[in-house]
Amino acid sequence: MDTIIDAHHITKTYNPKTIPVVAVNDVHLHLERGEFTALVGPSGSGKTTLLNLIGGLDKPDTGNIIIHGTDITKLSANQLIDFRLRNIGFVFQAFNLIPVLSARENVELIMQLQGVSRNEINQRVQVLFRQIGMEDKINTRPSQLSGGQQQRVAVARALASRPQVVLADEPTANLDSKSAGNLLDIMAKLNQEENMTFIFSTHDQRVIERARRVITLVDGKIVTDTAQVDTSPAVHG
Amino acid sequence: MWLLKLAWKNLWRNRSRTLITLSAIFFAVILSATTNSLQDGVFDHFIRNMVSFYSGYIQVHKDGYWDQQVLDNGFERRASLEESITNHSGVISVAPRIESYALASAEDITKGCMVVGIDPKTENAITFLSDKIVQGTYFSDNEVQKVALLSEGLANRLNLNLNDTVILISQGYHGAMAAGKYRVSGIVHFGSPQLNDQLLYLPITVAQEFYSAENLLTSYVLSMNSDKNLKSTAQELQTTLGKEYEVMTWMEMLPEVEQHIKTDKGSMYIISGVLYLLIGFGIFGTFLMMMAERRFELGMLIAIGMKKHKIVMVLLVESVLYVLVGCLVGICISIPITWYLKVNPIRFGGDMAEIYLQYGFEPIFPASTDVWIFITQGIIVLVMGLALSLYPMMKVWRMDPVTAMKK
Known part of the structure; x- marks a missing residue:
């Protein structure tokens, strides 16, 4: 197996000088390529903080996070931005598409930042929109898309850069049941087809059921880490 | 992109x-x-x-004239000098002048005045003097008659009308005695009270004869398109003409x-x-x-x-x-x-x-x-x-x- 994430003794404390809040407490995490993992736990358990630390958006107070061989805790802020661009795909709860760009341009943006050639961008965009089933909406602005469609575009954007790992923070929180189901189908399919590693933070039982590994956090600590089989009926398009 | x-x-x-x-x-x-x-x-x-009232944009004098404005600080009128000023870029026209003071009399009234000897054509191109005539006529282009244009205030003070005679007495070039009588051919009005009360114009040759200063000038008055390049033009002229002359802009002459x-x-x-x-x-x-x-x-x-x-x-x-x-x-x-x-x-x-x-x-x-x-x-x-x-x-x-x- 190919190790993608190897994190040791990660601790993150907010407000250390006033009222300290330990968000992540001495966490160890090991993920292999192609895993489809859910981080679960009550609000305030440290799911989002752990995702931010893995994604290099935040720095841990202690510990090391090694992603595909690079210890990101040793990188400067500027190096981290570059690292994220090439190795991490983000899917946010609130979709976060750029409203002035079309769906296609939103997906293209990340590849333009990477300096990918125009030909390659065009090919990749076609493939991704086919994978998310939105070829007919490729030139539509986000405001004219439903929440589910926007989140599918956000997934396409996250995958556009061919990242090592895709981090999704509550990706179905703002979606209705049908849209959430569709999104999960797409992500599961992409996970299989592109062998990309997915980590979700979620409260959503539908997401938890589809995950092949579920890590439960309570008060910043991992309390359970279980492997499971995806039993839900997939709607493959 | x-x-x-x-x-x-x-x-x-x-x-x-x-x-x-x-x-x-x-x-x-x-x-x-x-x-x-x-x-x-x-x-x-x-x-x-x-x-256009009087000073022009730039004036050329003999060096030191502005500080001591007397005829003895005048300079000889030379065609080559006039040409080098006229040919300078930005200069539209050049008017020669001889200026000094005199006592003007009529009947039993006497008043100090400034006598300005002008070339009628070039002076008019700069100060539009003919437009300021309120009575009588402007000088002809090559006027040699003993005629004078009086500013309105001065004419009123001396109780002079058109075709009356004004008598001028002064000190000429190098202390010579200057005296003459001139027919009032026109009366000019100036907006500025200072100019309106003391200016008296004579044709340039008549003024030079009056002051016994044949071919002598006290200044060249220059007009330009605008004052945008005034300072640089003045500096260039000064370089061209050398230290013998002083080149002054209106800003230096009228600091107020x-x-x-x-x-x-x-x-x-x-x-x-x-x-x-x-x-x-x-x-x-x-x-x-x-x-x-x-x-x-x-x-x-x-x-x-x-x-x-x-x-x-x-x-x-x-x-x-x-x-x-x-x-x-x-x-x-x-x-x-x-x-x-x-x-x-x-x-x-x-x-x-x-x-x-x-x-x-x-x-x-x-x-x-x-x-x-x-x-x-x-x-x-x-x-x-x-x-x-x-x-x-x-x-x-x-x-x-x-x-x-x-x-």
Whole structure:
């Protein structure tokens, strides 16, 4: 197996000088390529903080996070931005598409930042929109898309850069049941087809059921880490 | 290229706000360009009036004449000298003069006056003296008759009318006795009381004969298209003519006028400053709103891997586009407005017009269409916009993506 994430003794404390809040407490995490993992736990358990630390958006107070061989805790802020661009795909709860760009341009943006050639961008965009089933909406602005469609575009954007790992923070929180189901189908399919590693933070039982590994956090600590089989009926398009 | 495209699209993400900001810049440019155009036009008009009263834009004297204005500090009239002044670029015409003081008498009344010997044709090209004649006629081009033009105040004081005789007594060149009698061929009116009470004009050869100063001049008076290159022209002339001569601009000869213009311009700068301040607040308000609206999005861009300098570049291009579009449209509209005000200047009426006329000024507010006014205003607003755009840039530079994306 190919190790993608190897994190040791990660601790993150907010407000250390006033009222300290330990968000992540001495966490160890090991993920292999192609895993489809859910981080679960009550609000305030440290799911989002752990995702931010893995994604290099935040720095841990202690510990090391090694992603595909690079210890990101040793990188400067500027190096981290570059690292994220090439190795991490983000899917946010609130979709976060750029409203002035079309769906296609939103997906293209990340590849333009990477300096990918125009030909390659065009090919990749076609493939991704086919994978998310939105070829007919490729030139539509986000405001004219439903929440589910926007989140599918956000997934396409996250995958556009061919990242090592895709981090999704509550990706179905703002979606209705049908849209959430569709999104999960797409992500599961992409996970299989592109062998990309997915980590979700979620409260959503539908997401938890589809995950092949579920890590439960309570008060910043991992309390359970279980492997499971995806039993839900997939709607493959 | 895609950065430019993104910036352009961002410009139109909130059309109302963009249009309000563009309007603020647009009206600011129109206001400041029109105000400055009027100000420059008025001062140009004022200066043109002032120099055409008497001094001209530039005068050439023998070195030291201005400090001690006596005939003994005059210089010989030479064709080569006149030619080298006339051929200088920017100089339109050159008028020779011989000036000194004399006692003017009629019957039993005597008054001191300034006698100015002029070449009728070239003098008229500079000071438009024939337009100031209120009685009688101007000198013929090569006048050699013993005739004089008296300023109105002086004629009144001496109780002289047309065709009366005025007697002049003075000291001539190198202490020679000077005396002569001259027929009053015309009476001229000057707006300035100082000039109106003491000027007496003679044809140049007649004046030289009066002062026993054959071929002697005290000054050359120069006229120019405008006073834009005045100082450089004066410096170049000084270099050409050498240390034997002094070349003086109207500003050096009439320092009180220059001071008056500077004071007036100072108050205009304050008004312009207030205007720019208002524009600045307008633009800054837009940037504040923009940052509040896009904080989450900018945080997301940093999170997904867009380097901060690229985001700063997008914001800079947006700011430049904002200001540039506003400025260009503002300038395009200002040009016909100022052109109209130049062709149809604002005209005073009533008492104000009377006062202006009394001082020999046409009571109008003409506008200047000097292209530099528009360029300068455009550059000022552009620089201001760019300086203010440092605020969103600094915000991005300090932005932490996690904090920015918190709701």
